[in-house]
Amino acid sequence: MAVVTMRQLLESGVHFGHQTRRWNPKMKRFILTDRNGIYIIDLQQSLAYIDRSYAFVKETVAKGGTIMFIGTKKQAQESIAEQATRVGMPYVNQRWLGGMLTNFSTMNQRINRLKELDDVDFDDVAGSNRTKKELLQMKREHAKLEKTLGGIREMSRVPSAVWIVDTNKEHLAVEEARKLRIPIIAILDSNCDPDDVDFPIPGNDDAIRAVGLLTRVIADAAADGLMARSGAGSANTPAEEPLAQWERELLEGDAAAPAADATEAPAAEATEAPAEAPAADETAEAAETTEAPAAEAAADAPAEA
Incomplete structure (x- = not known):
């Protein structure tokens, strides 16, 4: 299109x-x-x-x-x-x-000044500890900076x-x-x-x-x-300028290390699995112990009747 x-x-x-x-x-x-x-x-x-x-x-x-x-x-x-x-x-x-x-560092100082004046309440004479004349001068300064720099106030570079x-x-x-x-x-x-x-x-x-x-x-x-x-x-893809070859290789090396650790982890768990087997046997024995009294009670019930 x-x-x-x-x-x-x-x-x-x-x-x-x-x-x-x-x-x-x-x-x-x-x-x-x-x-x-x-x-x-x-x-x-x-x-x-x-x-x-x-x-x-x-x-x-x-x-x-x-x-x-x-x-x-x-x-x-x-x-x-x-x-x-x-x-x-x-x-x-x-x-x-x-x-x-070409002189952005100085321009950035003026932008910071504009942001400072943004927070000033020019109508609050009593609470500002400034005279009316000072507030009027600051208001004019703010209007001038806003007119020339308002469009680049968020530009950091x-x-x-x-x-x-x-x-x-x-x-x-x-x-x-x-x-x-x-x-x-x-x-x-x-x-x-x-x-x-x-x-x-x-x-x-x-x-x-x-x-x-x-x-x-x-x-x-x-x-x-x-x-x-x-x-x-x-998608976790870089959004900045393309990386140099050595930077890409470094990132690939760092990414390979966690992958290797993840591969070794299941093997370690598989090795430890037999040690946990007795716990399953103990559970089965406990279940049999619980079921035995229940069976005896069921057998005695008709006799009492």
Whole structure:
């Protein structure tokens, strides 16, 4: 079953690019034609790249990875927050702060500060031992941190990959991800540079419906990955990155030891079994002793009558 259909892409306007005077020549291979001064993106290629990106996201999440959703333009803000929240992934949809990836230790301190302010009751002046002015300043600080860091409050480490809407607008995020060699999945409009993206999806990054559709596809892939991860966990299969050869051999050796102990245990029990046999004889003798008086009583009963 296809991840998304050609009809869905057409109805969402994924095939519309930018004006012919605003384009990146590197995108030529993804462009089908132009119409009324607007480039038309080849949706056949888009379908193939969607399937490729879907498989990558699903595999990454199934192995325990996380996908950060990034899109701060107005057309993307709502769908980025909605879809990322649906699958429990971190997201940034307001403003990209420099160092969110490359200086994550400092960013993590700000996240901890946000969590501290979450527990403050800004309306309880008497019980907080703070003045109204101090509480007002803290409330403003909390609102600011919530706006910029609320989407990554549960992110404990840098993501395994990033999903980006409009690589030109999010150039800082692209630069940080490339510096850390974090795989980038992104929509490539006709004015984007495909060399910056590891898993491109040629399409319209300006239409709300197009952005919403493609972001939902990535979220669906993450959801499938989470299901695969939970299934693997119940089957006691590793959900993290593949182990090295020496680690697999070590685990196999540890697993073989309990199996050997289990094989030896029945043999030991079989050896001890004859020692317990007299107990069965004693039980039989006790039963005979109990039955004897009962039989004598039954024999004497007619005589008394």
